[in-house]
Amino acid sequence: MNRQPESGARSSEYVPAALEVKNLTFCWDSQHPPLAFPDLSLPRGEHLFLHGPSGTGKSTFLSLLAGMLAPATGSIRLLGADIHKLDAGKRDRFRADHIGVIFQQFNLVPYLTAEANVSLPCRLSQRRKTTTGKAPTPAAQRLLTALAIPQSHWQRKVTQLSIGQQQRIAAARALIGAPEIILADEPTSALDSDNRDRFINLLLTMAEERNTSVLFVSHDRSLARHFHHQLQLEQVPA
Amino acid sequence: MKARLAISLAGASLWHRRKVLALVCLTLTLSVTLLLGIQYLRTEVKQSFTSTISDTDLIIGARSGQLNLLLYTVFHIGDATNNIRWSTFQELEQDTRIDWLIPISLGDSYKGFRVVGTSKDFGEHFRVGRGQPLNLTDGQWFDGVFDVVLGAGVARTLNHRIGDEIILSHGGGRTSFSNHKDTPFTVTGTLEATGTPVDQAVYISLQGMEAMHVGWESGVAIPGRTLTPEQAEGRDFSPSAITAVFAGLDHKILTFRVQRELNQYAGEPLSAILPGVALSELWRLMSQFERALLGITGFVVITSLIGLVAVLLTLQTQRAHEIAILRATGASPGLIASLYLIECLGLAVVACVTSLGLSAFAISMLGPWLLTNYGVQIQLRPLNIEEWALLISVPLAAVLVALAPALSAWRHSRYQGFGSPGEA
Numbered sequence: 144m145n146r147q148p149e150s151g152a153r154s155s156e157y158v159p160a161a162l163e164v165k166n167l168t169f170c171w172d173s174q175h176p177p178l179a180f181p182d183l184s185l186p187r188g189e190h191l192f193l194h195g196p197s198g199t200g201k202s203t204f205l206s207l208l209a210g211m212l213a214p215a216t217g218s219i220r221l222l223g224a225d226i227h228k229l230d231a232g233k234r235d236r237f238r239a240d241h242i243g244v245i246f247q248q249f250n251l252v253p254y255l256t257a258e259a260n261v262s263l264p265c266r267l268s269q270r271r272k273t274t275t276g277k278a279p280t281p282a283a284q285r286l287l288t289a290l291a292i293p294q295s296h297w298q299r300k301v302t303q304l305s306i307g308q309q310q311r312i313a314a315a316r317a318l319i320g321a322p323e324i325i326l327a328d329e330p331t332s333a334l335d336s337d338n339r340d341r342f343i344n345l346l347l348t349m350a351e352e353r354n355t356s357v358l359f360v361s362h363d364r365s366l367a368r369h370f371h372h373q374l375q376l377e378q379v380p381a
Numbered sequence: 382m383k384a385r386l387a388i389s390l391a392g393a394s395l396w397h398r399r400k401v402l403a404l405v406c407l408t409l410t411l412s413v414t415l416l417l418g419i420q421y422l423r424t425e426v427k428q429s430f431t432s433t434i435s436d437t438d439l440i441i442g443a444r445s446g447q448l449n450l451l452l453y454t455v456f457h458i459g460d461a462t463n464n465i466r467w468s469t470f471q472e473l474e475q476d477t478r479i480d481w482l483i484p485i486s487l488g489d490s491y492k493g494f495r496v497v498g499t500s501k502d503f504g505e506h507f508r509v510g511r512g513q514p515l516n517l518t519d520g521q522w523f524d525g526v527f528d529v530v531l532g533a534g535v536a537r538t539l540n541h542r543i544g545d546e547i548i549l550s551h552g553g554g555r556t557s558f559s560n561h562k563d564t565p566f567t568v569t570g571t572l573e574a575t576g577t578p579v580d581q582a583v584y585i586s587l588q589g590m591e592a593m594h595v596g597w598e599s600g601v602a603i604p605g606r607t608l609t610p611e612q613a614e615g616r617d618f619s620p621s622a623i624t625a626v627f628a629g630l631d632h633k634i635l636t637f638r639v640q641r642e643l644n645q646y647a648g649e650p651l652s653a654i655l656p657g658v659a660l661s662e663l664w665r666l667m668s669q670f671e672r673a674l675l676g677i678t679g680f681v682v683i684t685s686l687i688g689l690v691a692v693l694l695t696l697q698t699q700r701a702h703e704i705a706i707l708r709a710t711g712a713s714p715g716l717i718a719s720l721y722l723i724e725c726l727g728l729a730v731v732a733c734v735t736s737l738g739l740s741a742f743a744i745s746m747l748g749p750w751l752l753t754n755y756g757v758q759i760q761l762r763p764l765n766i767e768e769w770a771l772l773i774s775v776p777l778a779a780v781l782v783a784l785a786p787a788l789s790a791w792r793h794s795r796y797q798g799f800g801s802p803g804e805a
């Protein structure tokens with residue numbers, strides 16, 4: 144039942160794909176059945192919608208892609224690099240340099256201001272700081288403005304902001320420093336439908352400006368229309 | 382750069398959780414203050430202990446152990462085993478190697494305070510602290526037979542003034558049934574506070590001591606044989622015996638020779654002791670106790686550090702999301718662990734600095750009050766090396782105990798997935 148992304152998978156041989164997954168399986172422990180994941184390949188700058196009902200291992204898949212969990216078998220190549228062949232420290236650095244993440248909720252460090260949350264990746268990654276022209280704060284402010292966070296909220300504690308605002312701040316954090324890949328784990332599930340469409344449009348538009356690939360996971364199939372590719376994630380015994 | 386990030390994150394996190402952490406920080410502050418206070422008191426007590434007597438080269442009394450002699454002559458604790466003859470004292474006065482002698486005669490009391498019969502040499506030669514002489518705040522040293530000079534503590538406690546008449550009691554104890562009723566003494570002076578046992582005694586002349594004991598040869602007053610002050614006028618009251626002698630030598634180098642000669646004195650069995658040596662022996666006995674006290678305080682600090690770590694471990698569950706975000710953004714498990722170490726260290730440093738301020742404040746506030754009310758001399762001074770070491774050991778211990786939450790955070794965050802840990 145696995146489907147390859149519908150188009151453009153191998154259009155440019157010399158630029159490594161943003162994301163390439165082969166024969167990936169994962170096993171929590173011997174008591175759980177192993178999970179198998181579809182092969183996929185996502186070119187730079189294109190977006191993939193990954194649909195899956197709960198319990199199909201969406202978050203596990205994203206954790207594997209981000210290099211935070213180790214697969215049982217198979218390979219994951221991000222920008223041509225097999226991230227699970229890197230040692231732990233390099234993997235963390237790779238994630239800091241090349242991947243932005245947006246969670247379902249509780250996306251922000253509660254004790255940092257909105258602005259500090261957005262510029263956080265630039266403090267963890269020299270590369271992303273350089274991409275902002277060594278000026279993370281103005282870059283963060285531009286992103287916050289573009290994502291319609293009022294200036295009066297920039298220095299506020301993030302816990303005082305609405306869920307919609309928090310998710311947009313998380314998007315700004317994922318976008319800052321133009322990482323090649325953004326992994327988004329149901330970021331719109333807590334938003335109403337107006338906010339949801341606005342959020343996805345903003346995210347994808349700004350990602351395209353930065354030539355960033357977005358891998359977006361959701362159980363809400365109606366969102367698929369915003370994306371170049373879509374893929375069904377199903378529980379497949381390995 | 383990562384260190385700066387860790388420090389700024391830890392700082393922001395501490396500030397964010399300040400309400401919960403303020404309480405554990407307060408506990409730690411109080412226990413560190415206690416630790417500092419005890420250590421400070423230890424050195425101060427030792428200081429004031431060793432400053433109870435100064436410039437006296439030898440204390441001479443009847444044959445006994447050196448601690449006993451020191452205790453009853455200097456600290457007014459316990460009693461003399463025997464007296465020494467007045468003729469012996471007169472012989473000592475002839476010794477050219479001896480610069481000065483202070484005879485003292487003990488045995489009576491005034492409302493629980495020792496009565497010290499002595500000569501004017503006491504006021505002239507007795508020194509406390511670092512050679513600090515005894516000064517009178519008011520009046521003058523005894524001149525007449527029935528004059529008395531009060532120690533600062535006595536004057537303050539009993540609220541006596543110059544000119545008051547007081548009745549001394551026979552023997553020791555706070556309530557005595559046999560009082561020297563017929564021979565009242567007149568207060569002619571009060572001494573400045575010294576923070577030593579000198580404050581807790583009253584001083585009369587040897588003649589006064591003799592005069593009030595006329596008619597008391599059997600141990601109680603025989604009616605009709607005691608003197609009235611009028612009868613005492615003009616009579617000679619040379620003592621026949623005294624309790625002990627403080628001696629100062631011309632040349633310190635002769636101290637041991639004179640001591641040996643006195644210990645082998647043919648006229649009667651004498652003991653001559655070096656006050657410094659006896660004091661340090663006494664201190665060795667006392668220091669067991671104060672070391673135990675310091676040990677207990679150390680445990681109090683450790684207990685509050687463990688409390689701090691317990692709170693940090695409890696907070697760890699609340700921090701799962703935050704850790705997930707940091708990990709997903711590319712923070713290493715080491716950075717996560719270092720947050721705990723830095724936070725714990727930060728709290729310990731805050732507690733130490735606060736307790737330093739608190740101690741300094743308490744000492745400068747309580748110092749004068751303690752001196753006037755209890756005769757304990759405490760003043761603000763820079764910390765010594767031992768105290769710095771003690772203070773610095775607190776943050777070090779904090780880092781050590783913070784290894785527990787740090788290691789657990791490090792272990793968990795290595796397998797941190799998306800979303801909550803364990804349910805990725």
